[in-house]
Structure formats: structure tokens, C-alpha cells
């Protein structure tokens with residue numbers, strides 16, 4: 161018999177379980193994979209196709225093809241649809257911050273472009289997207305606001321509140337998220353708590369925080385992660401776990417930036433399990449998923465959604481980060497799209513609650 165229930169059914173409708181849909185899946189319209197997604201998840205996020213560099217690859221030139229497919233799939237299958245992301249410093253079209261002569265645009269022009277981008281995109285899918293990642297990754301590690309072109313050209317972080325006001329005008333009932341990674345970081349937490357208080361005082365319509373949840377087997381410290389869930393919720397924010405995955409390879413977390421080029425020389429060590437994932441690592445991966453979901457369930461009343469960043473190991477961004485061509489194992493379905501031990505453990509937890 162065809163199985164119709166999946167992970168989503170082990171949790172309730174008040175605790176959504178989601179996945180991110182890749183461009184590749186939308187391009188190929190792989191019906192087996194889309195069927196699996198339909199069965200297992202009740203909320204979907206666009207992994208890439210709604211980012212500004214993809215959907216408006218140059219000023220005024222919109223490419224709706226994949227996003228339309230994504231939205232149509234969600235509407236047809238009655239999924240809660242997440243729009244990702246309206247304002248981000250990454251995956252921005254090459255000409256976004258410059259004029260025809262390649263000079264940096266003015267603050268007024270940036271406002272015009274930002275407003276047009278948000279309004280055009282949100283208008284097209286009005287009434288269909290109930291959760292928006294309005295601003296993504298605007299806060300730096302321990303240093304306050306990220307010094308991105310948004311910040312530099314605006315001359316302040318006001319671009320962020322402007323984006324929230326606009327998003328609220330366009331979709332008054334939507335969950336409007338600020339979304340970021342490394343949310344266990346106490347410096348980032350206290351900075352964001354101050355932002356939330358300031359926004360609340362001044363009526364900036366941000367109503368939820370997205371903790372991405374890209375973790376490793378023993379990074380980060382989950383006590384700190386949990387403190388962040390509690391701290392944002394205590395300020396009245398709904399909590400969304402927006403991009404969860406568990407990096408199973410040992411070196412990924414300790415190396416960033418300049419060190420990545422050095423790591424490329426040791427590519428073999430970057431793929432230590434090329435002969436197969438050892439049972440002990442598979443177990444650690446399962447345990448990590450369990451620890452995370454136990455924490456989420458403890459805070460069930462604060463958390464609206466947990467989304468994994470992709471469906472199966474073969475299509476995860478973790479195979480290309482921090483260097484390309486790795487074989488990573490971060491998700492709940494393996495390369496043959498079969499349920500992993502972590503899947504069954506997470507499903508069991510859900511059905512016990």
C-alpha cells in the first residue's frame with residue numbers, strides 16, 4: 161500500500177515540519193522526490209529560487225519560472241509556504257548596488273531598488289506565502305551590525321526596519337522573520353535582544369526569529385542555543401528553526417575564510433568517510449538530531465516550525481562547503497532517498513509527544 165503519512169504527521173499541525181526545495185528539484189520536477197516531500201513535510205522553503213540574484217538577476221529583469229513552480233507546488237499540496245529571503249547581502253545580482261557606470265548607487269536609489277524588489281516579489285505571491293524571511297544574516301559575530309553594502313550605502317541598519325514595514329504592508333498576517341546562523345553565540349543573542357526591544361518600542365513589525373540551525377556533531381553548545389530560543393521568546397517573538405542540518409564531517413566547523421584554501425590541499429581528509437559512513441558516526445548523527453528535537457519539543461509552545469535545509473544527503477549544500485565535492489550526511493534521508501536512523505528517531509520523538 162502507498163504510505164501517505166510521514167514525519168509531519170508525527171508532530172501536530174501546531175508544530176510544522178519542513179524542508180527546503182532545491183532549484184534542481186524544481187528544474188527537473190522529479191515526481192518521486194516531490195511525492196516524498198509532499199508526504200513527509202507540511203511546510204516548504206525555496207532554497208535558492210526566490211533569492212534576489214536568482215529571481216531578479218539584473219535590475220528590472222525578473223525570472224519567475226522556478227519560484228512559480230515552487231509556489232504552485234505549495235498551493236496545490238496545501239503547504240505552508242516560506243519565502244526566502246527578501247533582503248540579504250549574499251546572492252545579490254551583480255548590478256544591484258551599482259549604477260550603469262559601475263559606481264556605487266546612492267541611498268535614495270538603494271531605497272528605490274529595495275522597495276521595488278520587495279513589493280514586486282511579494283505582490284506576485286500575495287496571499288500564498290505566510291512566512292517570510294524578511295532580512296537574512298544582518299548581524300555579525302560579536303560585532304553588531306554586519307558591514308554589508310546594505311548597511312554601508314544606507315548609512316545605518318535602518319534598511320532592516322524599512323524592509324519589515326514594507327513586508328507588513330504587503331502581507332499583514334504573515335510571520336515576518338529575522339533569520340540568522342550561529343544563534344547560540346551569546347554576543348549575537350544579546351545584540352538581537354536589544355534590537356527586538358527597540359523594534360517593539362517603535363512598532364517595527366518583526367514578529368518571529370529564525371534560528372537557522374546549521375550544526376555539527378559537537379558544535380555548537382546546545383545550552384547556549386537553548387538560551388537563545390528562550391531569550392527571543394521572552395521578548396514575544398515566535399521561534400522558527402529555519403535551516404536545520406547536522407554536518408557529519410569532522411573538520412567543517414573549525415575552518416572558515418582564509419583557511420579554506422589551505423584545506424583544499426587536504427581534500428581527501430575532507431571526505432574521510434568515502435568508503436562509507438562508520439556506524440559510530442551514524443549513531444552520533446542520530447543522537448545529535450535527537451538532542452536537537454528534544455530541545456525543540458521542550459519549547460514546543462514557543463516554536464512554530466522546524467525546517468531541514470534540504471531533503472536528502474545527495475543535494476545538501478554541505479557537500480560544497482567549505483570546499484566543493486565533499487560527501488556529507490547532514491539530512492534525514494540518504495543518497496538513495498531512504499529514511500535514515502535519524503529520521504526514525506525524530507519521528508519516534510514526535511509521536512511520543
Ligand code: G3I
Nearest residue numbers: 183184207208244245250251296297341372403469476477
Ligand atoms: O545555479 C548555478 C548553476 O547554474 C551553476 O552551474 C552552478 C555552478 O557553481 O552554480 C549554481 O548556483 C549555485 C546555487 O547554490 C544553486 O545550486 C551557487 O553557485 C551556490 O553558491 C548556491 O549555494 C547556495 C548558498 O545558500 C548561496 O549562498 C546553497 O545552495 C544554499 O543552500 C545556501 O543557503 C543558505 C541560506 O540561503 C541562508 N543561510 C545559509 C545557507 C547555507 O549557506
